[in-house]
Amino acid sequence: MSKRWFERCFQLLICGLAVCVVAVMGWVLIDVIIQGLGHFSWQFLVTAPIDAGRAGGIGPIVVSTLLILIIALTVALPLGLAVAVWLAEFAARSSRFARISGVVLDVLAGVPSIVFGLFGNAFFCVYLGLGYSLLAGGLTLACMILPIFTRTCEIGLRAVSQDWRRGTAALGMTKASAVWHVLLPAARPAVLAGMVLGIGRATAETAALLFTSGYVDRMPGSVLDSGRALAVHIFDLSMNVTGGDGAAYASALVLVVLIIILNILAQQLTDRWLQQHSRA
Amino acid sequence: MYGKPSTSRTDRWLAATLQLFTTITVLLLITIVGFLCLESWQLISGSGQNTGIFALLSGQDWYPLEGKFGMGPMILASLAVTFGAICLALPIGLACAICLQFYASRGIARWFELALILLAGIPSVIFGLWGLTRLVPIIGSWQPPGASMLAAILVLALMICPTVALTTTAALRALPLSLTAGSEALGLRLPTQIIQVYLPAARSGIISGVLLATARALGETMAVLMVAGNVVQNPSDLFSPVRVLTANIALEMAYAMGDHRGSLFASGLLLTALVWILSLWANRASGQRLLRAPYV
């Protein structure tokens, strides 16, 4: 009798805790959705902020965020792909340099985001003289995305069956064309998933952008101008602007929707890759 | 790969270019550490009363205007907040994982896991926003000022809970079927199975996940900055405001010059060192590469 009771209690406790967690998370999300919808409108997405952001919208901020993302991706994607290809295809397994690079990537992935902000400020803004600019922010984010993207690509490439490589060798293809025409396309879902994850991480980033991209909330004229990213805007509205909570929640809604879309995309791509992989 | 290296000219050229890019990446890390050290060197190497590593780490007074850069209270605050968050997130994360793996039906489990993955990706500003507008007033009505260590611990626990849950689930999934078969054959009840067999067996994976979550909590800036009150003092009770190292950098970076700036870089170095030690430990514990599931 008491055995059943014990089992029931345990199950209740465990599932109860899980439900609590889901409830609190749900509270946060529902809050964001309800409060955000109250202030949101399609105009909100395109007009400029008025009165420090209390009124108006987030148009220039969305543009700044996109520009920072484009810069970060333009730098991180080719570099990350190159390193992944080298590690997976060209480096000898026993090469010390390959092992060091692997460790370096892991270490880079662990650096806290605020420390990237410090580095970005000291290196891009001061040393290279870019000042507070979208370019400095984008480059800093590129440093942050690089390890994750490289790792994901490398895993994707390594997972491609050796049969494919033997096939390309049998056909007399150079390694270069093997990589370009056969291996990378085979690892495509992993590469795309890595890219989407990188974008997700970059969009959520605030601390690193605080002192590299600056605070200016106007439409940036060029990449050397300072601009405010969406996450930074939410931060400023909630901390510094009285009556800015409504706009903060609306911006948070936009950000959350973006992240959810990106995450779902990443999930689909990873699932597709796993499916492909198990077939081959 | 295998066999002798390719002799095609394109291949050699490509290999060289790719190796160059890899070198750039390695140089990046060196540059980062280099700049951190460069900016903080003057402060760390000083031997005055308020400079030098010992004074920075153990000093109790943080008054940059008066030249005092004691990070003691802030280091303690960072550790206390992280420890509190882990104490809260560990049991809850474990419970979620157990529920997900053993008790939930197929359909619910799929949605639950998706929800956890989604939540792991929500930016910290949004948790900070929620904490600032909802949690702090609630705590404040109970015990002013509201912005306190308790608020920081609660928000952080909420943020790292999905990480703990997901890594534990992965560890439980990796358990060999023979374990399940064996414990069923012995006639053990499910709770006993979980507590006495599965959790201990998945121990290394769980520990590694917890350490990764700790590293994340330690490096978290925005959410804590928004809810913790930011007063530099030793954490005395749950309701008193504290300032953690990360929030300190964010608060003062734009305004800091000279030695003050150096002290912020020094705290950055300290944070990075702590996070690396934790990651290394996690690596050892799990016996695998550091960077695991991409969503972590």
Add this chain to the structure above:
Amino acid sequence: MNMALSTKHGLLALIGLILSCSTALAASDRLSLTGSSTVAPLLLEIGKRYESLNPAVRVDVQTGGSSRGIQDARMGTADAGMVSRALKPAEKDLTPFLVAMDGIGMIVHQSNPIKALSDTQIKAIYTGKINNWQQVGGKDQPITVVTKAEGRSTLELFLEHFELKNSQIKPQVVIGDNQQGVKTVAGNPGAIGYVSIGAAEYEHARAVPIKLLPMDGKPASVAAVAKGQYPFARELNLVVKGKPSKQLQDFIAFAQSAKVNDLIDAQFLVSPRTVTAKAKAGASVGASQAKQ
């Protein structure tokens, strides 16, 4: 096919990048101002009006504190610095241009029944000797002391006016910009803080639940600062190193002209043209007593 797609995307992005860089080169004149968060809102508005009159120019305003404003002006990182106090004797290498005047006032929540606090009481509250509103004649409520983080000139002036050192202050919350201070006090019925009078009145006009306390018996209002009656007034300056460029000179002339009077009024600051000589003297005296 998908590889081709991502290459195309990459190329598009690159082209977009080049285009935007070339707009930078083709660019407009850029004036960058950094410094005090008190002066920033005003100069932001002045900058916008100036841009509408001179479309080829772009005025960028960034906060960073008065000390940052001085350093950026010195190092040339910014064209001009915004400083919310008079210059100290050690800063003689910079030229100040007065744009407005302001005061620092104590704010409490609107529901707080307290009508005034003496200097001694304020000092006692901030050093932690008094910690309940009941002890100064208010409700039975613990006092939540709000102070500014280091590097802000509002903090420096506050410390100097009340002859305190930062290590003596026992706060419950530390904030950064003026606006954050107002928001914190508005959210906390037992809070007390000090902010720029301009910021406080600006928010008060938006029905934010705060109120300004008189200092030394004199009401904390824009009008009092203008007449020189308020004991805690200060100058808001633009500082430049050496000779300003033609563009900058033009902008400073605009900022100091009567064309921006309505902007100054909208921010609840005092225009230097309406302020009396007595008030100006009072503000500079305060600064010369500042530590070197």
